[in-house]
Amino acid sequence: MGSTAHRDSGFGVYVHWPFCTSKCPYCDFNSHVRQKVDEGRFVAAYRAEIAHRARLAPGRRVTSIFFGGGTPSLMQPQTVAAILDEIAANWSLAKGAEITLEANPTSVEAERFRGYKAAGVNRISLGVQALNDADLKALGRLHSVEEAMAAVATAASIFERVSFDLIYARPGQAPWAWRAELEAALARATEHLSLYQLTIEPDTLFERLHKAGKLKVPSQEAARALWDITQEITTKHGFPAYEISNHARPGAESRHNLVYWRYGEYAGVGPGAHGRMVMAKGRRAQATERHPEMWLTTVEGEGHGLIEDELLSEEEQGDEFLLMGLRLTEGIDPDRFRALAGRALDPARVQSLISDGMVERVRGRLRVTAAGFPVLDSVVADLAA
Amino acid sequence: MTTHAIDNIRNFAIVAHIDHGKSTLADRLIQTTGGLAERDMVEQVLDSMDIERERGITIKAQTVRLGYRAKDGRDYVLNLMDTPGHVDFAYEVSRSLAACEGSLLVVDASQGVEAQTLANVYQALDANHEIVPILNKIDLPAAEPERIKEQIEDVIGLDASQAVPISAKTGLNIDLVLEAVVARLPPPKGDEAAPLKALLVDSWYDAYLGVVVLVRVVDGVLKKHQRIKLMATDAHHEVDRIGVFTPKMMDVGALGPGEIGFITAQIKQVADTRVGDTITDEKRPTAAPLPGFKPAQPVVFCGLFPVDAAEFEDLRAAVGRLRLNDASFSYEMETSAALGFGFRCGFLGLLHLEIIQERLEREFNLDLIATAPSVIYKIRLRDGTEIDLHNPVDMPDPTRIELIREPWIQATILTPDDYLGAVLKLCQDRRGVQIDLNYVGKRAMVTYDLPLNEVVFDFYDRLKSVSKGYASFDYHLTDYREADLVKMQILVNGEPVDALSMLVHRARAEGRGRAMCEKLKDLIPPHMFQIPVQAAIGAKIIARETIRALRKDVTAKCYGGDVTRKRKLLEKQKEGKKRMRQFGKVEIPQAAFIAALKMDA
Numbered sequence: 001m002g003s004t005a006h007r008d009s010g011f012g013v014y015v016h017w018p019f020c021t022s023k024c025p026y027c028d029f030n031s032h033v034r035q036k037v038d039e040g041r042f043v044a045a046y047r048a049e050i051a052h053r054a055r056l057a058p059g060r061r062v063t064s065i066f067f068g069g070g071t072p073s074l075m076q077p078q079t080v081a082a083i084l085d086e087i088a089a090n091w092s093l094a095k096g097a098e099i100t101l102e103a104n105p106t107s108v109e110a111e112r113f114r115g116y117k118a119a120g121v122n123r124i125s126l127g128v129q130a131l132n133d134a135d136l137k138a139l140g141r142l143h144s145v146e147e148a149m150a151a152v153a154t155a156a157s158i159f160e161r162v163s164f165d166l167i168y169a170r171p172g173q174a175p176w177a178w179r180a181e182l183e184a185a186l187a188r189a190t191e192h193l194s195l196y197q198l199t200i201e202p203d204t205l206f207e208r209l210h211k212a213g214k215l216k217v218p219s220q221e222a223a224r225a226l227w228d229i230t231q232e233i234t235t236k237h238g239f240p241a242y243e244i245s246n247h248a249r250p251g252a253e254s255r256h257n258l259v260y261w262r263y264g265e266y267a268g269v270g271p272g273a274h275g276r277m278v279m280a281k282g283r284r285a286q287a288t289e290r291h292p293e294m295w296l297t298t299v300e301g302e303g304h305g306l307i308e309d310e311l312l313s314e315e316e317q318g319d320e321f322l323l324m325g326l327r328l329t330e331g332i333d334p335d336r337f338r339a340l341a342g343r344a345l346d347p348a349r350v351q352s353l354i355s356d357g358m359v360e361r362v363r364g365r366l367r368v369t370a371a372g373f374p375v376l377d378s379v380v381a382d383l384a385a
Numbered sequence: 386m387t388t389h390a391i392d393n394i395r396n397f398a399i400v401a402h403i404d405h406g407k408s409t410l411a412d413r414l415i416q417t418t419g420g421l422a423e424r425d426m427v428e429q430v431l432d433s434m435d436i437e438r439e440r441g442i443t444i445k446a447q448t449v450r451l452g453y454r455a456k457d458g459r460d461y462v463l464n465l466m467d468t469p470g471h472v473d474f475a476y477e478v479s480r481s482l483a484a485c486e487g488s489l490l491v492v493d494a495s496q497g498v499e500a501q502t503l504a505n506v507y508q509a510l511d512a513n514h515e516i517v518p519i520l521n522k523i524d525l526p527a528a529e530p531e532r533i534k535e536q537i538e539d540v541i542g543l544d545a546s547q548a549v550p551i552s553a554k555t556g557l558n559i560d561l562v563l564e565a566v567v568a569r570l571p572p573p574k575g576d577e578a579a580p581l582k583a584l585l586v587d588s589w590y591d592a593y594l595g596v597v598v599l600v601r602v603v604d605g606v607l608k609k610h611q612r613i614k615l616m617a618t619d620a621h622h623e624v625d626r627i628g629v630f631t632p633k634m635m636d637v638g639a640l641g642p643g644e645i646g647f648i649t650a651q652i653k654q655v656a657d658t659r660v661g662d663t664i665t666d667e668k669r670p671t672a673a674p675l676p677g678f679k680p681a682q683p684v685v686f687c688g689l690f691p692v693d694a695a696e697f698e699d700l701r702a703a704v705g706r707l708r709l710n711d712a713s714f715s716y717e718m719e720t721s722a723a724l725g726f727g728f729r730c731g732f733l734g735l736l737h738l739e740i741i742q743e744r745l746e747r748e749f750n751l752d753l754i755a756t757a758p759s760v761i762y763k764i765r766l767r768d769g770t771e772i773d774l775h776n777p778v779d780m781p782d783p784t785r786i787e788l789i790r791e792p793w794i795q796a797t798i799l800t801p802d803d804y805l806g807a808v809l810k811l812c813q814d815r816r817g818v819q820i821d822l823n824y825v826g827k828r829a830m831v832t833y834d835l836p837l838n839e840v841v842f843d844f845y846d847r848l849k850s851v852s853k854g855y856a857s858f859d860y861h862l863t864d865y866r867e868a869d870l871v872k873m874q875i876l877v878n879g880e881p882v883d884a885l886s887m888l889v890h891r892a893r894a895e896g897r898g899r900a901m902c903e904k905l906k907d908l909i910p911p912h913m914f915q916i917p918v919q920a921a922i923g924a925k926i927i928a929r930e931t932i933r934a935l936r937k938d939v940t941a942k943c944y945g946g947d948v949t950r951k952r953k954l955l956e957k958q959k960e961g962k963k964r965m966r967q968f969g970k971v972e973i974p975q976a977a978f979i980a981a982l983k984m985d986a
Binding site for chain 2: 224358374375377
């Protein structure tokens with residue numbers, strides 16, 4: 001079962017579109033600002049990459065596709081359509097496959113929503129980030145709250161499935177303010193919300209400001225209070241967390257992201273995309289060239305953009321499985337850990353975490369408790385050791 | 386068959402404070418007399434260990450035979466013993482001195498007399514040496530040869546009018562040093578017709594030759610193939626190689642009275658030889674052995690544990706190897722609940738401890754945790770038995786103890802006047818008793834009686850820091866005195882951490898306990914639960930700190946593209962955990978042990 005469980009989680013395809021209108025000061029994703037993008041050339045390269053991955057892992061049934069970025073909502077709908085057609089042509093597309101596209105909630109982009117729908121997209125994830133204009137500006141976002149809410153409404157009128165993101169624990173954010181903002185967000189949410197605590201990432205403008213003392217983020221204690229508020233309010237409104245930062249009405253979870261967290265199989269195409277594909281010798285960790293134009297020429301020259309393609313050891317697979325699986329409220333199957341890692345979890349460590357109330361055993365699964373989630377990184381390090 | 390002077394030989398040592406140029410002078414003497422070709426010359430020729438060259442110190446005594454044609458036209462054989470300068474190696478100095486008739490006293494012409502200068506020169510005087518003062522570094526602008534001469538006369542009481550001004554670095558007046566050795570130091574005396582009587586000065590293990598024995602012949606002749614007897618151990622051997630150091634090994638047919646050289650004789654291990662023993666002829670033994678030396682006794686103890694428990698066997702092999710060449714270092718296996726398997730080791734002093742630890746880490750590639758240094762406490766139990774306590778962990782229940790005595794030292798400290806106040810305060814804080822205070826030129830010389838257990842705990846570092854590096858320090862053990870000592874334990878999450886327990890004076894316990902808890906609070910990372918850190922004497926808590934529980938430690942975003950990076954972070958965390966000690970439920974980083982034990986209360 002350990003060897004086939006990755007299939008049970010489905011097969012996802014991640015498509016990375018690396019361009020943005022501007023760079024947000026907190027973002028460390030692989031995103032680049034360009035005046036003009038030759039979409040035709042890029043489409044050809046995406047098609048080549050898809051065909052290449054299909055040769056590596058033929059015969060898969062694709063259960064989800066995710067356009068991430070960057071800002072995929074800057075793509076022409078026909079670009080999205082061409083990529084989706086290529087995926088369908090190289091693998092088979094499962095009936096009702098989830099096809100998500102990340103979008104900025106601006107009016108310009110909202111105009112393209114119908115085109116995306118026509119191309120086959122059935123789920124939209126909007127980067128709203130805050131319901132406070134001053135904070136949106138501080139986060140470097142180009143939209144207003146009003147514009148974002150209009151985009152959410154437009155998306156909801158076109159797509160059955162809509163999610164949006166908020167960033168909390170922002171500089172100076174008071175608990176009462178977050179409470180109000182979250183209540184407002186839940187009033188607008190249809191089925192799914194991603195709620196991320198602001199993290200100061202390396203090599204970002206926010207990191208420089210933070211180091212210079214010009215950006216103050218909430219203390220550990222204050223961040224914990226905001227976390228607790230988040231859990232309380234989302235649960236009350238029927239949007240419980242199913243993953244550390246992801247909340248949904250039951251049944252409305254992101255199936256694509258579940259592939260990652262359930263440590264399933266996925267292909268990554270586009271600049272700086274990552275994949276985990278299970279091939280003859282085992283699970284491989286793959287990554288492509290990050291720089292968009294270099295990726296383009298690499299693909300044009302070699303037929304693919306992979307610059308990393310490594311077989312993962314048992315220990316590495318065990319680590320990745322814990323790292324991802326324990327983020328889910330459903331937890332992990334310890335037998336699958338054993339199959340992947342080639343060893344069982346240390347019973348003494350498990351027992352100690354259980355007695356501290358950090359993890360629990362439920363119907364043969366091991367899952368992190370409400371007390372354990374806020375300190376998950378320590379719990380994972382403990383279990384993985 | 387009578388004792389007479391062996392006129393063409395001079396045996397001499399060089400004594401000096403560390404950094405005053407002893408090894409450089411030895412280099413110049415070897416070079417000037419042609420002992421080594423230019424291409425073989427490296428700095429500090431006689432300091433063969435890397436650690437000696439790097440730190441500029443001499444640990445093992447070395448010897449070299451120099452051929453010298455003097456101004457009087459005669460050829461002389463000069464045997465130079467290079468001796469360690471540091472107090473920890475005083476026993477090495479004393480036995481080297483016993484093999485010589487005279488000493489060169491090297492004093493830095495700008496720094497003047499230091500604490501170790503005094504200690505070493507007194508040893509040379511005890512050995513009835515003729516002493517020639519040498520003023521080194523006179524090429525430096527800060528040199529004040531006239532003032533330093535006065536200092537030598539005032540402080541040591543030696544006639545310095547004939548002191549030789551030199552620069553070992555530039556080679557200035559090295560010829561005058563050689564002439565002074567010939568003219569002013571006495572030749573050895575001996576009787577070549579008498580039965581063999583030779584002093585076993587030192588021995589060491591050589592990977593190719595086995596045990597090499599350094600000897601000084603007093604009477605008679607030592608020859609190749611001779612059957613010899615080591616008198617103290619009554620071991621019999623045949624000499625299979627005999628020679629001298631030039632400093633390279635050079636075979637000779639025999640060594641006569643007054644000569645210094647080496648032999649090998651199929652001796653299995655260094656422990657089979659006793660330094661100070663008398664070597665004589667098996668068939669025709671000498672009537673009375675030489676007086677010999679007291680064996681060096683370890684005075685400072687600490688536990689050494691591998692950071693990675695899997696390296697215990699490597700550590701065992703390494704301490705065994707070091708012990709082969711350093712009989713003054715002792716060890717026995719020890720088990721600690723906190724640190725696992727390791728060794729309780731005895732050292733001649735703190736420098737010795739540091740050097741052994743550094744050699745283990747460097748030459749054997751081991752990562753070590755050293756526990757708090759301890760001394761030997763003498764405990765009398767109520768039932769009348771006396772025990773020596775080397776390890777605080779073994780302390781009997783206080784109700785069984787009638788009294789505890791601890792070792793005291795007498796310390797001599799020389800310091801510039803500016804720092805005298807701070808030095809006195811440090812000594813007072815360490816329970817010191819002032820014995821004397823006077824001036825050597827502009828420098829104060831203080832004599833203090835101090836409990837050794839206060840000195841092993843960071844005293845030397847503190848002294849250097851309060852005097853900005855200018856104070857010099859030397860000490861010797863004096864006696865044992867009764868003291869109100871208690872065992873202080875450190876409890877982490879309610880569990881005693883044996884590696885951190887220590888014997889401390891009752892009056893100092895609270896301060897040290899508080900400092901230790903504060904330090905540990907910063908050194909132990911927060912866990913998923915709150916951790917009390919306490920210092921206790923018996924059941925009584927004397928200090929407490931709390932490490933607060935982690936409140937938030939979770940990665941907000943983790944998707945398909947983040948897995949590799951997060952996995953690499955996790956691998957680092959796991960690696961870090963391997964280097965921690967699991968203690969109950971608490972993981973204590975090894976750095977915490979090292980830093981907590983270095984701390985000064």
